[in-house]
Amino acid sequence: xxxxxxxxxxRLRERDLSAAPAALNLLESTTAADRAQTAALLREVSPxxxxxxxxxxxxxxxxxxxxxxxxxLSALLHAWRAQQRSVAMLAVDPxxxxxxxxxxxxxxxxxxxxxxxxxxxxxxxxxxxxxxxAWATRSAAQALAAAFDVVVIETVGVxxxxxxxxxxxxxxxxxxxxxxxxxxxxxxxxxxxxxxVLVVTKADLGTLATRAVRDLRxxxxxxxxxxxxxxxxxxxxxxxxxxxxxxxxxxxxxEHRAALDLPARRLSVRRAGALRDFTVEHGEHGLRxxxxxxxAERWLSEQDPGxxxxxxxxxxxxxxxx
Amino acid sequence: xxxxxxxxxxxxxxxxxxxxxxxxxxxxxxxxFDLPTQxxxxxxxxxxxxxxxxxxxxISHRGDMGTLMDGIPLGEMNTSMTINATAAWLLALYIVAxxxxxxxxxxxxxxxxxxxxxxxxxxxxxxxPPGPSMRLIADMIAYTVEHVPKWNPINICSYHLQEAxxxxxxxxxxxxxxxxxxxxxxxxxxxxxxxxxxxxxxSFFVNAGVRFIEEHAKLRAxxxxxxxxxxxxxxxxxxxxLRFRYGVQxxxxxxxxxxxxxxxxxxxxxxxxxxxxxxxxxxxxxxPAWNEALGLPRPWDQQxxxxxxxxxxxxxxxxxxxxxxxxSKVMDGLVAELLDGARAEMAVVAEHGxxxxxxxxxxxxxxxxxxxxxxxxxxxxxxxxxxxxxAESEVSPLTADAEGGIMVVDPDVxxxxxxxxxxxxxxxxxxxxxxxxxxxxxxxxxxxxxxxATIAAARAGATTGEWAGALRDVFGSYRxxxxxxxxxxxxxxxxxxxxxxxxxRLQEQLGRRPKILVGxxxxxxxxxxxxxxxxxxxxxxxxxxxxxxxLTPAQIAASALQxxxxxxxxxxxxxxxxxxxxxVIEALRAAGVQAPVIVGGIIPDQDVAPxxxxxxxxxxxxxxxxxxxIMRDIVKLLGETADTLAPAAAGADSPA
Numbered sequence: 001x002x003x004x005x006x007x008x009x010x011r012l013r014e015r016d017l018s019a020a021p022a023a024l025n026l027l028e029s030t031t032a033a034d035r036a037q038t039a040a041l042l043r044e045v046s047p048x049x050x051x052x053x054x055x056x057x058x059x060x061x062x063x064x065x066x067x068x069x070x071x072x073l074s075a076l077l078h079a080w081r082a083q084q085r086s087v088a089m090l091a092v093d094p095x096x097x098x099x100x101x102x103x104x105x106x107x108x109x110x111x112x113x114x115x116x117x118x119x120x121x122x123x124x125x126x127x128x129x130x131x132x133x134a135w136a137t138r139s140a141a142q143a144l145a146a147a148f149d150v151v152v153i154e155t156v157g158v159x160x161x162x163x164x165x166x167x168x169x170x171x172x173x174x175x176x177x178x179x180x181x182x183x184x185x186x187x188x189x190x191x192x193x194x195x196x197v198l199v200v201t202k203a204d205l206g207t208l209a210t211r212a213v214r215d216l217r218x219x220x221x222x223x224x225x226x227x228x229x230x231x232x233x234x235x236x237x238x239x240x241x242x243x244x245x246x247x248x249x250x251x252x253x254x255e256h257r258a259a260l261d262l263p264a265r266r267l268s269v270r271r272a273g274a275l276r277d278f279t280v281e282h283g284e285h286g287l288r289x290x291x292x293x294x295x296a297e298r299w300l301s302e303q304d305p306g307x308x309x310x311x312x313x314x315x316x317x318x319x320x321x322x
Numbered sequence: 323x324x325x326x327x328x329x330x331x332x333x334x335x336x337x338x339x340x341x342x343x344x345x346x347x348x349x350x351x352x353x354x355f356d357l358p359t360q361x362x363x364x365x366x367x368x369x370x371x372x373x374x375x376x377x378x379x380x381i382s383h384r385g386d387m388g389t390l391m392d393g394i395p396l397g398e399m400n401t402s403m404t405i406n407a408t409a410a411w412l413l414a415l416y417i418v419a420x421x422x423x424x425x426x427x428x429x430x431x432x433x434x435x436x437x438x439x440x441x442x443x444x445x446x447x448x449x450x451p452p453g454p455s456m457r458l459i460a461d462m463i464a465y466t467v468e469h470v471p472k473w474n475p476i477n478i479c480s481y482h483l484q485e486a487x488x489x490x491x492x493x494x495x496x497x498x499x500x501x502x503x504x505x506x507x508x509x510x511x512x513x514x515x516x517x518x519x520x521x522x523x524x525s526f527f528v529n530a531g532v533r534f535i536e537e538h539a540k541l542r543a544x545x546x547x548x549x550x551x552x553x554x555x556x557x558x559x560x561x562x563x564l565r566f567r568y569g570v571q572x573x574x575x576x577x578x579x580x581x582x583x584x585x586x587x588x589x590x591x592x593x594x595x596x597x598x599x600x601x602x603x604x605x606x607x608x609x610p611a612w613n614e615a616l617g618l619p620r621p622w623d624q625q626x627x628x629x630x631x632x633x634x635x636x637x638x639x640x641x642x643x644x645x646x647x648x649x650s651k652v653m654d655g656l657v658a659e660l661l662d663g664a665r666a667e668m669a670v671v672a673e674h675g676x677x678x679x680x681x682x683x684x685x686x687x688x689x690x691x692x693x694x695x696x697x698x699x700x701x702x703x704x705x706x707x708x709x710x711x712x713a714e715s716e717v718s719p720l721t722a723d724a725e726g727g728i729m730v731v732d733p734d735v736x737x738x739x740x741x742x743x744x745x746x747x748x749x750x751x752x753x754x755x756x757x758x759x760x761x762x763x764x765x766x767x768x769x770x771x772x773x774x775a776t777i778a779a780a781r782a783g784a785t786t787g788e789w790a791g792a793l794r795d796v797f798g799s800y801r802x803x804x805x806x807x808x809x810x811x812x813x814x815x816x817x818x819x820x821x822x823x824x825x826x827r828l829q830e831q832l833g834r835r836p837k838i839l840v841g842x843x844x845x846x847x848x849x850x851x852x853x854x855x856x857x858x859x860x861x862x863x864x865x866x867x868x869x870x871x872x873l874t875p876a877q878i879a880a881s882a883l884q885x886x887x888x889x890x891x892x893x894x895x896x897x898x899x900x901x902x903x904x905x906v907i908e909a910l911r912a913a914g915v916q917a918p919v920i921v922g923g924i925i926p927d928q929d930v931a932p933x934x935x936x937x938x939x940x941x942x943x944x945x946x947x948x949x950x951x952i953m954r955d956i957v958k959l960l961g962e963t964a965d966t967l968a969p970a971a972a973g974a975d976s977p978a
Contacts, residue, residue, distance in 0.1 A: 021884055028886070029832075030833055100826070101864045102860060103807045103868060121884055240798065
């Protein structure tokens with residue numbers, strides 16, 4: 001018999017990284033018994049239990065296939081490890097599941113020392129339930145942020161993927177490949193929210209990359225993006241040796257996080273997640289029983305800010321007598 | 323020219339084998355290198371474990387090459403080297419070995435395979451990313467045209483594409499697109515008036531399957547396309563330069579482990595495909611051994627293959643007539659059909675930006691074709707005698723002796739090779755080596771031809787791993803696309819639907835979707851089997867973690883732990899399962915992963931029991947062609963294991 005949920009949660013709270021794989025197995029499980037254990041696990045890493053927000057920096061990274069995400073993440077991983085910061089990466093594959101199965105191969109593209117206990121990479125398939133990112137991914141981000149210094153959620157795509165990831169990350173970075181106008185178009189047309197950091201890869205391409213940076217900055221200005229610390233940034237990187245721009249990107253991520261009102265951000269993530277989970281489980285019908293989305297949101301905003309997502313879901317369920 | 327593919331265990335043993343084959347009437351050398359040499363690793367590298375001297379000879383430095391060619395007059399020899407990513411290096415060592423014999427490089431004759439695209443697509447022994455790999459090839463071609471004029475610097479291989487499941491149209495289209503990528507790169511490096519010579523030095527290495535009429539048509543189509551390409555794209559006019567020159571190894575994919583004696587007639591028919599019509603006849607033929615699907619062939623098995631060629635050449639009348647298909651409407655029609663298909667597919671590759679950029683596209687297309695081929699065999703739509711039809715058999719006297727069925731490599735080879743390498747390193751002029759490697763790295767960062775610095779490093783006594791390491795530092799490392807992510811889903815027939823239902827039931831039992839890690843430990847790059855298992859597991863409804871080839875036991879263990887997989891499938895075809903499988907299991911258990919391990923590959927019967935003792939739950943070999951059945955076994959196995967483990971913790975207990 002392995003650890004139960006509470007024990008795994010307590011180990012994560014004590015920053016025992018070796019508890020992470022078993023914790024993730026539990027968080028992904030859908031049996032009733034395991035869901036109860038999951039709730040116990042998340043309670044142990046809740047802000048109430050930690051007496052603060054989980055310290056890890058949750059970074060969402062998204063971008064189209066072929067944009068150089070994996071190469072970039074490898075470079076970032078090395079930079080973080082060089083600073084002795086532990087890193088967990090959750091790679092979410094949004095590909096459709098016609099057969100129900102999925103092929104998850106991206107971890108191989110991230111180059112790291114398998115003996116390094118400060119690194120964890122986990123691949124998951126999205127789409128098991130409605131609502132974009134796997135439910136387990138959102139719980140995992142919350143749990144791992146208690147133990148790891150950096151938690152990266154990586155997913156593929158632009159537009160919807162970026163919106164999904166914004167719901168759970170402290171900082172959102174969108175990867176842009178020079179020469180492809182997708183991100184620019186989505187940004188201008190409002191399909192995509194303004195991300196915290198825009199990363200132009202393949203800076204070694206020269207003019208093409210410089211133009212991409214310029215166009216994105218112009219777009220941000222025309223959209224009236226904010227200035228000053230924490231405002232949206234555009235960074236150009238090249239992961240080819242000699243790599244460039246990685247330091248600047250790291251700094252941009254740090255600065256965004258430093259300027260962030262973390263408790264407020266995390267609180268809204270937990271509350272939005274709870275409402276989403278509740279809706280997935282009980283549908284529009286359940287939402288109506290709460291008096292509609294607005295009323296539910298208002299009610300959630302009055303709850304104890306230290307409560308973790310499953311506790312909030314349970315409270316909502318109690319309200320409708322489910 | 324008559325050759326057999328050879329080269330085993332050590333430079334000295336291989337040298338003896340070559341000399342004895344030359345004495346038996348063989349007229350050229352065909353050198354096979356072990357996987358560490360092919361991928362640019364020294365024998366003491368972690369990845370080399372279990373692979374040293376396994377599928378060919380280990381050559382780490384000029385001393386090894388000197389031993390390999392000892393007493394063989396290189397000025398008179400025609401040497402074919404099956405070497406790709408590190409071809410420039412092995413040619414450099416060969417040039418230095420010739421120097422030591424007093425033979426100038428101008429006199430050297432032979433071929434280096436040197437085709438990197440098919441390594442990314444099918445064979446897996448790449449060392450550098452595609453761009454720099456292509457540069458090395460172009461540099462080497464430009465060098466040999468100037469300094470080693472009788473050398474065939476590259477052999478464009480369509481062979482491996484067919485082994486990876488390509489259709490004839492794909493085989494033609496992808497190999498021609500590959501040639502275009504190479505020639506375009508060389509064109510930037512040589513004066514325009516040299517292009518005819520360059521074009522004339524490029525030869526092909528093709529495959530011939532058992533559908534030998536269509537295969538013959540394929541070769542006629544290739545020679546037409548080649549000439550067209552030379553004239554139109556590269557302005558070549560000399561008809562001597564425009565001739566489509568090719569060597570051939572007949573199909574191994576179609577050889578069966580079941581009733582292996584049937585492979586002899588398959589090999590004979592395939593040999594006819596490349597000899598029947600004079601207008602598209604092969605210049606050199608290599609025939610595989612009848613028992614190749616069972617493991618490494620012994621000298622007697624190779625002799626049998628050589629004798630097949632000799633009967634064909636000296637007893638039959640095949641060489642006495644002009645082209646026997648001249649004026650055949652059937653043959654002309656077949657050729658026209660293949661040409662149309664190939665031109666259309668070449669256009670698709672060109673749209674992707676050429677063969678280098680289209681590697682992911684081509685890889686996915688091959689995985690798909692192979693999936694379709696296997697489906698047909700499983701469904702009985704494609705008949706394989708002795709396997710899915712006429713499977714009943716008398717007891718074979720040829721394979722009755724289980725112990726002697728294949729040649730076994732002495733396990734001490736690896737240790738003694740590592741020891742010899744240490745001695746070499748301590749005896750050489752280290753400063754000269756350091757200088758040469760620094761010079762090599764400097765050249766790699768610039769645009770000059772890399773061959774000069776490579777030959778200087780060979781002369782100074784650098785090792786294979788050092789040469790490749792210096793270049794990796796500059797070029798970066800690389801993992802090729804696996805092609806599985808893009809593979810289309812299998813049509814859900816009754817069998818598959820039933821399997822999906824079983825997987826769904828298992829999911830409820832486990833609490834989450836069954837997750838399988840498909841791993842290829844070691845340097846073996848033959849990934850067909852692993853890819854097909856991965857795709858089928860996906861189609862069956864499992865979550866599949868497949869990371870491609872060349873993983874260390876530590877990497878596999880880390881993936882299994884972090885991914886929380888329920889089962890681990892390992893595939894090895896290089897014969898290194900005895901060393902690598904126990905090493906992986908040890909690493910898994912040390913990481914606290916208790917998930918069951920299954921193994922697939924060319925595993926001789928007598929190795930099954932030791933693997934099971936090491937903790938393997940099931941072993942599959944080429945005779946288990948029904949992948950759906952393998953999946954069903956896995957589901958059953960997981961159902962049983964789930965009963966004994968706490969659901970959420972299945973596969974990953976926390977280390978104490």
